[in-house]
Amino acid sequence: MEVRHIQDPSTASSFELHWGYPSRVVPCTNDRGSCEYLDVVYHSHDLGLIYTGIFWLTIAAILLLWGLTRLFPPSPASSAVKYDLCVEESHGASRQPSLVRLRSSIAAWTRRYLLPECLVSLFGHTTRLQVVILATLVAYLTVWTFVGIVYKTWITPVKNLPNVHNTRTSLGPWADRVGVLAYALTPLSILLSSRESILSLITGVPYQSFLFLHRWTGYIILTQSVLHTIGWTIVEARLYQPQPKVWNEFVSQLYIIWGWVGLGLLLLLWLLTLPWAIRTLGYEFFRKAHYVLAMVYIGAVIGHWQALQCYLIPGLALWFIDRTVRLVRTAMLHYQYLPKKRRMGFAAADAAVTIYEDKESGDVIRLDFSQYQRPWRIGQHYYLCFAESSIWQSHPFTPLNDPTVTHGTVSHSYIFRAKTGETRKIADLVLAKALGGGTSVEQQPAPVTTPVILSGAYGQGISEDLSPTDNVLCVAGGTGITFVLPVLLRLAKQAPRSNTKIELIWAVRRESDIGWIGAELGKLRDTLGQQRGVKLHVFVTREPVVEKMVSGKFNSRASTDVKSTPVDISASSNASAPSSDGADEPRLSISHPVTTQTPQSRRPDLREEVDRFVSSVESGPTVVFASGPMSMIQHLRGAVAAKNNGGRVWKGETQCDVRLVCDDRIEW
Template sequence: MAFSRLGARHIQNMSAATALEPHWGYYDRALPCTNDPGSCEYLDVVYESHDLGMLYSGIMWCIIGAILLLWVVLNQSNAPTISPRLAAPKLAGLYKVRRSMAAFARRYLLPDVARVIFGRTTRFQVLTLALLSGYLLIFSFVGIVYNTWVTPVSKMPGVYNTRNSIGPWADRVGTLAYALTPLSVLLSSRESFLSIITGLPYQSFNFLHRWLGYIIFVQSSLHTIGWCVVELRLYQPQPTVGIEWITETYMIWGVVAMILLFLLFVLSTPWGIRLTGYETFRKLHYILAMVYIGACWAHWKQLKCFMWPSLIFWFLDRGARLVRTALLHYHPDHSNAIGFSFKSSEATITRFPDSEHGDVIRLDLHNTQDAWTIGQHYYLTFAKCSIWQSHPFTPLNVPCVSKGTVQHSYILRAKSGETKKIADLAATGISTTPVILTGAYGEPITRQLTPSTNILCIAGGTGITYVLPVLLELARQTPSPDRKLELIWAVRHTVNMEWVAAELDPLQKARKTLNLGIRIFATRDARSKTPSIESSEAENCNLEIPKIDEKALQVAPSSGSDTACCGCDKPAAVERLGGGENDINRHPDLPTLVGDFLAETVRGPTSVFASGPGGMVSDLRDIVASCNSGGKVWRGEERFDVDLICDDRLEW
């Protein structure tokens, strides 16, 4: 029935056809065409345009595959783990070329673009979006014959249909929208196949996923508007043709798909997320997206070749999440050799009250598992509050397996939602809570920790959990005499150091051994009369820091490190930046701090690890970009090769 109605609109005479010509993604063509010349010419354009649309969709996916393959090759030829001066000449030359090109690209592609439109997004992300949009814009029009055909309506003398290229063009943009659907699902997956190939964390694809969704919405809207013009205005007689068209089953599903896509679009805007709340948005997004894919299938099943992968990618993502959680929490029940039991991890709660900005909670737990990699994070579900929500947190400790068990330590600020419920539990005297883990996710950053690379760690508030494991990991390695390390941490108050006092203490004692500088800025504490680092250190020598088991850190031994380091066992210097009532929240001068660090490096490139508020990360992108110079790196000045590895989890 669907074919006969479509054939009627396309004036195909099936009874006179001697052959059916197959077309991938479309209905078969009846040959020969026995209608009037105008109708036959129009059908030629329709089918040729559709075939080209399928070809352009295939080319688009081939280009994406080629880019991913090239990315894999480039990752395999990553920087050598030894200094290029000690490497073979050919290897050193390739390293020099690659690092020069990387520095050149960072200088121009790392800074943020217009935040009003794109948010806190790098130029590289927007350039990628622009290239994809340019391809779609060009090939939405290329290969279509633009003309108008006035054809008689069968058995209705004096009544004519106006057929033009709006129909073939509307089909083209609809085909491209279908072809983009699997890519959109891939970009949204937490268990990301793209992350496996590129090494990039899944959250780095969120920007492209969001804007690709906007593109699909625009394409689908143009497809709908185009065919509404054709069926409700150009085809005659009206309103008979329009009513018959809109009541067909495939069109009903098309309307359903468009309504669902509109809801997806509205709910994914910042306004929509604020209105519903992030967790509600996320769950609605999952449900609406799957129903939308089903509606697209019902609307035009000939293009199910794009819907199948979309469903497969989605179910693989959800299934992999369940498997990850099972692997972390399903352990053999030794009391029953053939049984297994699901056991959540019991976390110890330490509460740091803060009535102004929300309490800070520290969670410490142990779980039987393999160790994660520095830079990765876990999703935590607080079972006592809700099993339907999970939130990403980065462990602040170095993963060490002891008798099959690994310790996790997390810092989180309890503002609202599930974290506020945990703070309320702690306020009532409850000291433990069950936690369900899923992970680990994210980009491993250990390959950045080469002996020849200087490390600058910059954190704001609870962002210390991302950068602290980097320094703790370096403290377990053999010290590199030429490598400079520094930690810059901005907190509101000096007392906030207590959050991670157990981890900071051994780093402070190993400062000379590691060539490590620690600078902590209290942005809300009033400045002293003599606001210098020396006076600040003297004032804070009596700050009490809890003792910990130093074996957990395992700092590499150094001759005389315990006795030769004058003052290394003292707490880190704290510089108070706050002022009077009108000046209580100053921030560290990041351009100067980064510039001073680079000026003091002896040799080698620099990796800047950063985590904190979005404004701080955006500023660092601009600062690091300005410090890069491909020409100077080519001439051997490695200190102008500065990389930025940032964790934007606080902006999720």
Template sequence: MSAATAQLVRRQGYQSQNTSSGSIIDYWGFAVRVFPCANDPGTCEYFDAVYGGHEVGILYTGILWATIGGILLIWAIGRHFWGRRRASETVTHEYPAVETSPKVSSGGISRIARALSATRRAYFLPESLRFIFGRTTRLQLTVLAILTGYLAIWSFAGITYKSWITPVKGYDNLFQKRSSLGPWSDRIGVLAYAMTPLSVMLASRESILSQLTGIPYQSFNFLHRWLGYIIFVQSVLHTIGWTVIEVNYYQPQPQVAEKWIKQLYMIWGCVAMILIFILFLLATPWGIRLTGYEFFRKSHYVLAMVYIGACWGHWQPLKVFMVPGLAIWLFDRLARATRSALIHYQYLSDGSMGFQTASAVVTTFPDSKHGDVVRLDYPFAQSPWDIGQHFYLCFTKASIWQSHPFTPLSFPVEKNGTVTHSYIFRAKAGETKKIANMADAHPAKTDNDPLTTPVVMQGPYGENLVEHLTPDVNVLCIAGGTGITYVLPIVHWLVQQPLSLNRKITLLWAVRRAHDVDWVRRELSAILAMVSTNLLEIMIHVTREDEDERLALPRKNEKEASDHISPASSSRSLGGALNTFNSGKPDLAHAVEDFVSGTVCGRTTVFASGPGSMISDLRAAVAKQNSGARVWKGDARFDVELKCDDRLEW
């Protein structure tokens, strides 16, 4: 008998049977069994239930992963063969200049698909149970409910539910209880192990799930978090179940309990339970607020990998689920480092090749009440990214251990071998606040000698937002504050496309003060200079402007530092298309309804980035405008899609 086999027999020591009295039967992922059973009939029947339940449980985990794999395979194939048209695949002149009817003709399959999509958004786009799940759509909750129900079924199916009272060898009139609690506790433990690779996969930035489905990796964060909670509950129930068995059901006590808890596999089990309990506490909203997001993120990486190692030590036969979890995590970290290495491997000033950081020019827009806004601009030798993609930026003067996701404000076009990166962000705390403080301490001396800081990039990540914006798609862009970085490149791209008179394009931007327009003045000016017709409407809502506060607020590192901007002067300086400055927060429901009703034909895509409350309102507003019945009848205007910046959930 091998050492591993002997160890597994000892771990199943309650068989109370000498291994020399029978043969050893291996069970995949479980302790070996001595057969034939030489114990009393009740104990032998119990072992039949234990091992039979385990075999069925392993089969169910196979079915579970086959289901997941099948869904992903079908999704990937369908996305490849029946995906939406790309903007590059359309011919602009095929669309008439004037549409006499809002109805559009389309193929039966296409119309069914659009009608189903509109129906799905109408019912599943709004948020529900926010007090428990936060700002989460009904679709995400439905997927979570399906997964939870699926796991619940496999947790209870195929188990013999019965109790056995059996004698204890060597003791007169001493009996122990054996019940279905044992195979049930094993089952949920196996399922917790089986879900570990999926949990790691859902958290990966270099996500194979995104490659197969086209869904951005950050959209899986909700499922990752709640699947982690499910695994925690499974672990707790598994631990409670076996504690009751070993401390209460088995006899004599406390001898059985003391022998059980001292075994190596149980020591590792206790370590794993402590680690997942800490992971659970730190991953709650209260834990993140208490310790800070960066501490949570770094500790989560370390604790999760040590937890996987402890699970391996607790039950080595199921390492088949732990190895993929570790492999996925290691691949993700290696791919991230490789991305940074490739993008920063540049020609150095001495002509050699090496790692070269980007040198970003820092411009600040002070705001003592809500946090300074910082703008970074720098050219870098690389290929253009897709509009809508983002980069992780590491500010090496602040910390080399942290990076934050930012969407480039600049339009990705290569000039003389370089692409210009521009970012704006509000510096409230942490690393971004350090950049603002650095600008305060060392302001730019002159325009020719600006303040700079080294930046290391990782990316790009995310989806191409304009890939499916065919000329028949109307576009409504809504931004709040620095969320303008997400939508402005889309508008920039749209105004460069061939003329489509039926397309409606509107940008709605809510800012606290009128002079916040200065953040993106050069980009807005460039866009307005390209617009020769009234196809683009820009509406800016000033939500918290206070005249005395506005006049007292200086700006620095800007040429117009002595100027003070009013809505009227901003409108005149940027061009005639920017003629709508409104006071107060916009009514998003009315804005979406008014936009959709004002379109001539075609579907609508709403792009949005801003505070969580704004996104919640937009989800409800867009859902209200969707109607599968009207789309089925040919009115494509009621096919309204919403694309949000999911960085808000990171």
């Protein structure tokens, strides 16, 4: 029977079992102070396990209520409108039930105060809402860290050393409590990091929205581990006597050695998450090292305190389930009939490649291919692995097209900028293929393809809950157009919308960048031609000339081009002319700011643009879809938050109900 502390098992008449802790010798034959100290140690440990149970029951209760809310949404008949957890649809104060107006006004109030970013230098680009959730978690854990412990000091004798005394305090029980909470948080940290997220299935929140909490939960575990180590170091190296005998015996034990190993691995995990480490070593090294070190860390802390492995084994299981499901999903996407081999098998998708050369900022690559599968939901993304470069890396990209099934296949189109790393390798491979075929960059290139392996789709749909009364503003920066363009393409397929506005604001570096999505812009022009209030604005930040309005054809590039040519946008004299039914024909407004402005100042003023758009709507709420640099998203969050007004929404002014849907995942 394993015993610890100041107990002698030879004097025991029985052993008192304590889950997750060594058994206690009963009765206590030590001095009175030592027996009181042991009472506090074991009682505090038992309470600590109860508190961790309450902590997990609280999380389970929140998830259960959240899941039930999504599983049994309010009846449209009873509420007269359809709404989700983020935003409600408004139909005017006279027709809208009080409960719906109340929920809409609360949502608008919440966005106004919790949508802007907070302490960016410390937390990065994250909203006040996420910081509030983190603060709530920290406060909750702080309560469980200190309650239920008797804080007292006992001076006890040391056997056979009459002039030497031990100082026994509540520091030891407190350090144990902190350690138990660190163990209990481990599976939560892994849940928050999973791509195949159980939390997303229950809540409908995209997995990438949990990454902020995953990172800070890891920091909390590190802090708890350091405090646990410091606490017991003080106890064993200073308070217990005689020294250095007690300390030397303590640190030579195997479970203590494993504890030091675990703390070292945790510190290394933290160091590798720092921006300078990721920049120096590369993101792929960080990601793979993070996986390996995390698994070894869990093994080390099991060796440190095996009695609490009940918290750690589920964490390992969750990680392996996540990886297994990823492989299964990829296999299901690519396991199909192979005509050449006349059998079923695994086959990568052959993606036709177009390169739009940009030596200053990095070439832009477009991929086009078809795959036998079910269509994804707009807003979801796939992880793409470029098999010719490395099968050990994959990167997230959002399809820019509206997914539709044609003869069992769904077309995929992606654009991304090749700067460094894997995307640069792909650009170089494609150029090498073309030149290897005897084609110079200046000549008409031969068809170029590259095999792509997909994993996904991931994330949540963003357009299913759009109401005919919603006004839609799409904001994109550069290749961020892939997130918002499918929303416009889907709206183009729907019945014409009355008394609503649809607008695109897209910031690009050069006018020729419009050619990335020339075919899609042409489709928008053709299908949205009879709708009112449809406008497309492009802000060019690196070619300062005059501003102009154009309306005409958008020529797409052949998918096998290796070098792009300028996009053909034919100016028309009737660009602003109304159609016969009085509806405004959609136009592409290309703005080239004056030469004296810097590229930063040539970008659209998002606060001004959001204010202009929301002020111009006749009725109904506004949904802003956005993707681009994090600095752009930061300004947009503040602009959208400022336009929300819960009091005016309650009065029926639905224009003050403005929702933001942004692509906040990390693109590499």
